[in-house]
Amino acid sequence: MRKPKTVIEKIWEKHIVHHEEGKPDLLYIDLHLVHEVTSPQAFEGLRMNNRKVRRPDRTFATMDHNVPTIHRNVIKDEVSKTQMETLKVNCEEFGVPLADIHHPDQGIVHVIGPELGLTQPGKTIVCGDSHTSTHGAFGALAFGIGTSEVEHVLATQTIWQAKPKTLNVKVDGKLGKGVTAKDLILAIIGKFGVKFGTGYVIEYTGEAVRSLSMEGRMTVCNMSIEAGARAGLISPDDTTVEFLRGRRHVPEGEAFDQLAEEWKALATDEGAVYDETVEINAEEIEPQVTWGTNPGMCIPVSETVPTVEDGTNENEKEEIKRALEYMGLKGGEPIDSVPIEHVFIGSCTNSRLADLRKASEIVKGHKVNPNVRAIVVPGSHSVKAQAEAEGIDVIFKEAGFEWREAGCSMCLAMNDDVVPEGERCASTSNRNFEGRQGTGARTHLVSPEMAAAAAIKGHFYDVRHLDVHATI
Amino acid sequence: MEPIRKHEGLVFPLNRANVDTDQIIPKQFLKRISRQGFGQFVFYNWRFDSKGELRNDFSLNQPKYENTSILVAGENFGCGSSREHAPWALQDYGFRVIIAPSYADIFYNNCTKNGILPVILTEDEVQTLINNAEAEQYHLTVDLETKKVYDSQGFEATFDLDDYKREMLLNGWDDIAVTLSHADKIDQFEAARD
Ligand code: SF4
Numbered sequence: 043m044r045k046p047k048t049v050i051e052k053i054w055e056k057h058i059v060h061h062e063e064g065k066p067d068l069l070y071i072d073l074h075l076v077h078e079v080t081s082p083q084a085f086e087g088l089r090m091n092n093r094k095v096r097r098p099d100r101t102f103a104t105m106d107h108n109v110p111t112i113h114r115n116v117i118k119d120e121v122s123k124t125q126m127e128t129l130k131v132n133c134e135e136f137g138v139p140l141a142d143i144h145h146p147d148q149g150i151v152h153v154i155g156p157e158l159g160l161t162q163p164g165k166t167i168v169c170g171d172s173h174t175s176t177h178g179a180f181g182a183l184a185f186g187i188g189t190s191e192v193e194h195v196l197a198t199q200t201i202w203q204a205k206p207k208t209l210n211v212k213v214d215g216k217l218g219k220g221v222t223a224k225d226l227i228l229a230i231i232g233k234f235g236v237k238f239g240t241g242y243v244i245e246y247t248g249e250a251v252r253s254l255s256m257e258g259r260m261t262v263c264n265m266s267i268e269a270g271a272r273a274g275l276i277s278p279d280d281t282t283v284e285f286l287r288g289r290r291h292v293p294e295g296e297a298f299d300q301l302a303e304e305w306k307a308l309a310t311d312e313g314a315v316y317d318e319t320v321e322i323n324a325e326e327i328e329p330q331v332t333w334g335t336n337p338g339m340c341i342p343v344s345e346t347v348p349t350v351e352d353g354t355n356e357n358e359k360e361e362i363k364r365a366l367e368y369m370g371l372k373g374g375e376p377i378d379s380v381p382i383e384h385v386f387i388g389s390c391t392n393s394r395l396a397d398l399r400k401a402s403e404i405v406k407g408h409k410v411n412p413n414v415r416a417i418v419v420p421g422s423h424s425v426k427a428q429a430e431a432e433g434i435d436v437i438f439k440e441a442g443f444e445w446r447e448a449g450c451s452m453c454l455a456m457n458d459d460v461v462p463e464g465e466r467c468a469s470t471s472n473r474n475f476e477g478r479q480g481t482g483a484r485t486h487l488v489s490p491e492m493a494a495a496a497a498i499k500g501h502f503y504d505v506r507h508l509d510v511h512a513t514i
Numbered sequence: 515m516e517p518i519r520k521h522e523g524l525v526f527p528l529n530r531a532n533v534d535t536d537q538i539i540p541k542q543f544l545k546r547i548s549r550q551g552f553g554q555f556v557f558y559n560w561r562f563d564s565k566g567e568l569r570n571d572f573s574l575n576q577p578k579y580e581n582t583s584i585l586v587a588g589e590n591f592g593c594g595s596s597r598e599h600a601p602w603a604l605q606d607y608g609f610r611v612i613i614a615p616s617y618a619d620i621f622y623n624n625c626t627k628n629g630i631l632p633v634i635l636t637e638d639e640v641q642t643l644i645n646n647a648e649a650e651q652y653h654l655t656v657d658l659e660t661k662k663v664y665d666s667q668g669f670e671a672t673f674d675l676d677d678y679k680r681e682m683l684l685n686g687w688d689d690i691a692v693t694l695s696h697a698d699k700i701d702q703f704e705a706a707r708d
Pocket of ligand 1: 171450
């Protein structure tokens, strides 16, 4: 009998171009996604060395990180504008397809890849962005790279990679009502820390993972990097296949059915061995809120913010102290009593149609608290259009949310969407680092449902206790 | 890229764990389209206050660390965003070597592609170096050929770095040129699949 293999090993082996003992493998890249911030220096490098893009047909570019989300044509920041114009010029010169700011396919790079069906099981996918792990939800090996590597992939369609170790994150049981994929991944990082995945590729397995929608799976895989893992993936199954059926870049009819069988055969074999396994039970997970300055600093919404004394050693105490100071928290207060001034629903973690639908169900019939400024930024142009077709925009707007154009927006505040110094934001994004949403801004990561509840209440609130008027 | 074989320099101790790339270079400085000139923005939010004045409470601003070229920091250094602007900024500021107990993967790779040597030592060794450098002006020598770190007072530690990365750093080689020497294999691979 053949040795049972993990999905990770299967994809890896199919992509080795060159192998030498003791050295990294040269791996073929099926799909290279490009955006405006981490690519200019890479194209410049090609130009300086007289090199071409080897496979423009395997490369796809968009603009997301610093696009404006209010008026598309008003780009106040000259340097942002230059970056977008530079991408356009580069794509034209090197023949790379581009969904620019006015294109109907534009959106956050990790939202549009799956939407267009570019992301497929078994592919190797890279992008100069650490949240490329999102595409792992489809059973693709997808990871973020630096700009030198972007240049390398543009020129050679390959990358040097040491074979990673494999880590099985097994989630048994079922997630409770009101507990989402976001709570699951935050709880995982909260339990095992922000670096337990370093040096590994994670595969998420178990009943709770299998029952997630593709959107939920993307949310989980998206934050693998927040656990230190460059990639996180989920074995392809019927849910994966059905999501991709009919998308623009997948074949139709019989060809699709045949491909679907190949995809499903990639799933990890019964009895395959991982280098490491950790387990968590879905039943014990509550809605989560981060209190500190990295995603591992999170607690269930029913709990109190830790105090310095909760640190188990001097370094940890110091870390808690610094985080509390930055976040303007005393320690010991119930997290659901902490007032907020901003709500951001968006980012490559939680800006897909399913996320917006769920948040709108919570919002329906309520009003945004007068002390809160709340914005919804759809992940792509197409998410926005679909949401509008369903009337989701109206629900948000009637409640007092701002309804924006697609982009990264307040996730990293490179455009005009910035949280002012000292103010607090309930955010559906993935990073609560110091200064991430603006200098001195205080970010609390939550699910879209929890963000919606916080917008209504003006403070964190267990969404499971909120009256939901929605009938959709 | 500039080769690095043996480097002697002044140590700057950064006694913090999980220093993320948003701290190393905040996003408002990512908008340039060249690789140069990022050094002035390194650790911006720690070095400057909201008015853009130098802050006294961040030690890198002290005159005694002027001309530092070796950064010693806590575990999981460089976590977060994949921005290569982080090593560009560190390198442009003058750092050639970083020493820490562990790094985020992408950052680690980005360093070796930009002529920065990321050294991994044990937590205890790192703590010793941090203590020494906090106490007084402290110099270290890092030798990539023998994979050793030592000072003039008897501290010595060895580190590991995979042969491929070591060779690239020692010679200052460009990855792409090496890969293109395998171009025939890439052609074959594509011919078999497309
Ligand atoms: S939404 Fe945020 S995390 Fe995602 S790609 Fe954009 S900036 Fe990065």
